[in-house]
Each structure stands twice: as structure tokens, then as C-alpha cells.
Amino acid sequence: MFRWHQGDPGDPAELLAGFLADNGLPVRNLGRTGDQDRPIGDGEICGAALYVSADAGSVMAGGAPGAPTPVPVVPDVYAVVYAHGAPVAPSPASGPWSLGPWRESWSRDEHAEAVQRVRAAIGRGDVYQVNVVGHASAPYRGDPAAALRRVAGLAGARYGGVLAGDGWAMATASPETLVEVRDGRVITRPIKGTRPATEAGRRELLASAKERAEHVMIVDLERNDLARLPGTGPVRVDELFAVREWSGLWQAESVVSAPLDGAVGLAALLRAVCPGGSVTGAPKLAALRQIAALEPVGRGVSMGALGWLGHDHLDLGLSIRTVATDGDRVHVWAGGGITIDSDPIAEVDEAAAKSAPVRAALRGPTVRS
Template identity: 60%
Template structure:
């Protein structure tokens, strides 16, 4: 699908919406140039489809192992990539792959009203703003309905512990879901979600003809690439953002062991596409804050082997280890049999592929934790946690609730 029009929300005085990961300096000038929306039912390899689309748009992602220059005709592309799933998504209208290419101005001769999907945006030099609509009416969120009960969630935790006891996995990440009716224009509510403190990948993507919306408030880097160096920042380990919570997280042997398992997994993932001997852990178990929570984060980096492009890189690191488990494929099999609904656009990837101020290609994709989708009159949220042998089911249920609480609060504020 291809569209042409200004990005929603860039008109001064309107709701502040922007794609996840986009450069703040570029946001007032973004014009959508083209997009692709793909569902798994369409067939094909999403990573190959994404790579080909971006290359055709002028983003040289076929080889990320060296510095590449981006043409002046494109600012960058917003990316949304859902994880593969054997279970149906509760939000089937949201595509499994979205890529939206932006420029800093419309194509020659294009005016804001030339495309039916066009919405008010910052005009190109010499143009005037079209008539500005009133600010959107506030949305209303109804009661949340979980896709499983707390008892069923706790039973899933026990099932993972049993899988660990059998030797099937060392750790698996179990994710739950809840939905609520949402009426009215969701933009203001989603802008609040994207602005949550600590949201490194805060932003909003809108479907063609506003058929769906996804807001991301993720703090976690799936993969970032500049000048041939790839970085991932796995997050694993959560406590309330209090002095006591921080001390508990630092002292928890369980959380540290769980975290180091995922760091080792990420080292292995990057090692599949790295130059020999370049994989390193730059930072281990650093405590960061997201909204009302402390979280433990590490930094793993590597220099990419010659010829490694976006397709090969994502095949190695996506979906992220912190939302799957170890070993990754076995963990995915275990949780797919336990989770009540599919993960939809959550636990996948969202971010920006663009360029640095001096024109060099820059890839920055976050992992879509702390994410909400709106489609077909419902808001959807997902959350979970990594399960190891000494996980306590009640504590895991409480941790998932703590992760969704700021999202729900932002939607209903």
C-alpha cells in the first residue's frame, strides 16, 4: 500500500504524535511518502519484504557492516514488526509488518489536500496550512477484560517451571493480554502513553485511513546500528521505583541469574552475524528507571561481518531474547502452547531507520514492550515476565500487572 500525505500531529497546537524513534529535529517536517502494510496471511518473508521496500525507498540496508550514506530525498522510515506467532492475534486488523517512509517535504506539485489520507502537517516552503480541525474529542476507555485469570496465569508459570525441570528450557517469557472498549479519538490518550517517562522508543503509528493505532513506550533497544557496530540492550529484572525496590533488585540472585541468561543469549545472537572476536558486554546489570519501575539493563555490542544487511541482522536477533527465553526456539514453543492469545504487535520491534546529522545510515529499533494497540473499538495491552526455576507464580502475576498499570493509567487519564 502506498500513500502520500503529512504525518499526523505535526501541526503546531495539535496533539503531539510522532513515529517511534524519529529524530526530534525532524518531527515538525515529516511527510509520509510511501508505506507498506503486510499481514502474515499475505505470504512471503517479512524480513525480505521489509529490506526490499527500504532499499527501493533509498535506505541502503543491504549491508550494515560499513558506513552508508542516505540520499537527501528521504528522512527515514518508521518500522513496526510483530513477532511470529502460532496463536491468533486479538487485534487482527493491526498488520504484522508496517514500514512508513518519510521525507522532509511533499513531492513537487503535491498539496496537502491532494491525497484523501492527507492530514494537516507543517507545510513546505511557500505553502499555507490548510484549515485546522478542532482538537480531537477525548476518548473513553471501558473496563479491562484479561484473556486469562490470575489463576490461569499462575498455572502457566508453573507449567514453565515444569518445562525447566524436564530440561526443555532454562527460561521462558510468559505474556498475558487484556482489552477494553475504547470510544472517541484515541490520539490524546496514545500521546500520553508515548510520553511516559523512560520511553526511549515513545511514539505512535497510525494505520492507513486510521484503521488501527499502535503506541509504544518501550525503554528497550532490540538493535541499534551505526557505522557497522550493532548494539542490543536487553532488559530483565523489575522492581517498584522506590529506594527499597532498587536495593531489592540489586540484591536479587534470581533476577541477576535470569538477566545473565538473556545477556548470554544476546551475545550468541549477535555472534551469528558479527566479526569474529568482536562481541562484548559493555555494561552489565545497570539499573534504569521506566515510569514507576526500576529495571535491570545490559549493553551487548559487536562489529557486523561484511555483507550483513538488515534482513540477516533481524533474522539473528528478532524476536528479542528478553521476550522469548533460552534456548530461544524451545522457549517460543513452550509459551506458544500456554499463552491464551497471540502477542500481536507487542514483543516485536518498532523504531526508526534514518540517518545521522551528517547523512550516515542509522538503524534504531526498540523491542515493543510497554505497547498498546487500538483497533476495531478495542484497546489492547500485553505484559509478562521471564520465568526461571525459582520464580514465584504470585510474584510473576503481580509483576505483569505492574508493567501494564502505567499504560492503562495513561490511556484513562
């Protein structure tokens, strides 16, 4: 098991890669993952679950640190290796669970004011786009396990799962691929643009010049992230602005990829793609400075990376639609990308629409005492 917290010594990308390499995983040349097709015997390491927070991603990218995390018990980088054939403990039966009232990190007016400040920064030429994220938390009583499993089971979750450590747990229902390496190719699938999953919502999303412009900016950023990674070949956009459904919402997704022509290591890949462009903005480092100045509460487990590294592939989801529990409270985050054409109230409403399915899954059946 590997843990790294903000403020710990060393380069988190290199320390993580070293830990995984010591456990026999192909992190020094990810292009070789497709060649690892030999059978893995019982007791051999078959892969690792990985988590990288948004704060750790900023450190890796050389960006400005954000506000302190509201869940400091959760490490900023966490990895657990698994052996083939090891018994997996069954999920224990959940006990009673009740959720208290939500406390928002900012009011609707404060969120709208942050959107206005981003628009002003864009007008000055400081940045082209910034993703603004809000946080909320609620006290709980009882066992959160069933609530976390409900979150992980939300419809449309490409990355649905639960990860836990000492005194904390997180669950994700993310639909978005931060980075995947498979069969000698590196892939990212940025998502930008949201509407209700109705026929009218789909037509509105497809017709929105604002949403398309925001989306294309992030696609260009992701193309640049992959292009500056040594060892990659020509970057291409395999699919642009495809509309897909996530838990009652339409969202626009693109697919960007490149061949791995040379040796590309995990540490270099994480530095190139973390934190994800669709949850930071463009240019990325300038957007991170705006985020650090605007958001009153840190992003915690959200807007980072969470997934799996095996001998034959790497697949990390962007930890949107992700929640955390710390023993006393449950935490959620949601936001959206701001451009010069953003309407502040519409942006506030969009963030609420994104968090609503997660909050409903957490609430579930309650037991009152």
C-alpha cells in the same frame, strides 16, 4: 508503504528489505549507514518507520506460531518511507474519549498456572527460561489520539511514539533497545529484572540472585544472537545489570555490542534478533514452543520491533509497554521471564505493575455521556 500479514506469501524479512532498498535506503550493508553523511535534499527519502510483530519475528526465526493476534487489522510487518522536507500534518485536536472495563485474557490463577507449567518444563530440561505474556482489552468510545500520546509520553520511554494505519493505531513507551546499528557497530540492550522505584526496591533488585540469573541468561542469548550473524566481529558486554528507572519501576539493563566487519543486511539482522530474547526466553526456539502452547491470546503489536531506519543509523525498540487500538477496543500486554526459582504470584504481580502505568495513561481524563 509496505504491509505484510501472517499467511501472506514470501519471506517477510526479504520482502521488507527489498522494499526499503528500492527506496534507496542502505539495507543490504548496514555497516555503511555511518558513511551516509551527505546532505539529503528536499524530496529525497530520508528514512522509514518500521514495525515487525512478534509473530513475524517468529516466522523470521523459524519458530512456532503463537495464538492468533487479537488485533488482526494491524499488519505483522509495516513500513512507511518519509521524504526530507515533506510537510508533516499537525496532530489533530482530540475529541471526547471514554474507556470501558478491562477484560483479561486469563485470570490471576490461570497466569500463575502458566508460570508453574514453565517451571515444570524447566525442571524437565525442555527450556531454561520462558517469558510469559498476558493480554487485556477494553472497549472505548471517541477519539483515542490523546490517550495514545499520553502512553508515548510516559517517563523513561527511550522509544516513545505513535504509528497508525487504516483502522488501527499503536503507541509505545518502550525503554528497551532490540537492536541499533550506528557508526559501524550493532548494539542490543536487554532489560530483565523489575522492582518498584524505591530505595528498598533498588536494593532488592541488586541483591536478587533470581533476577541476576534470569538477566545473565538473556545477555548470553543476545550475545549468541549477534555472534552467529555473519559479518560481525567479537561480541562484548559493555555494561552488565545496570539499574535504571522506567515510570515508577527499577529495571536492570545490559549493553551488548559487536563491530560490523563485513556486509550485514537488514533481513539477516532481523532473523538473528527477532523476536527479542528478553521477551521469548532461552533457548529461543524452545521458548517459542512453550509460548505457543501456554498463551491463550496472541501478542499482537507487543514484543515485536518498532523504530526507524535512516541513511546513517538503524534503531529499533522492543515493543514492550505498547498498546493498540482497532476501532472498537484498546489492547495492552505485559509479562515477565520465568525461571525455576520464579514465584507464581510474584510473577503475576510483576506483570500487573508493568501494565499499570500504561493503563493509567490510557484512562486519563474521561468524558461520560
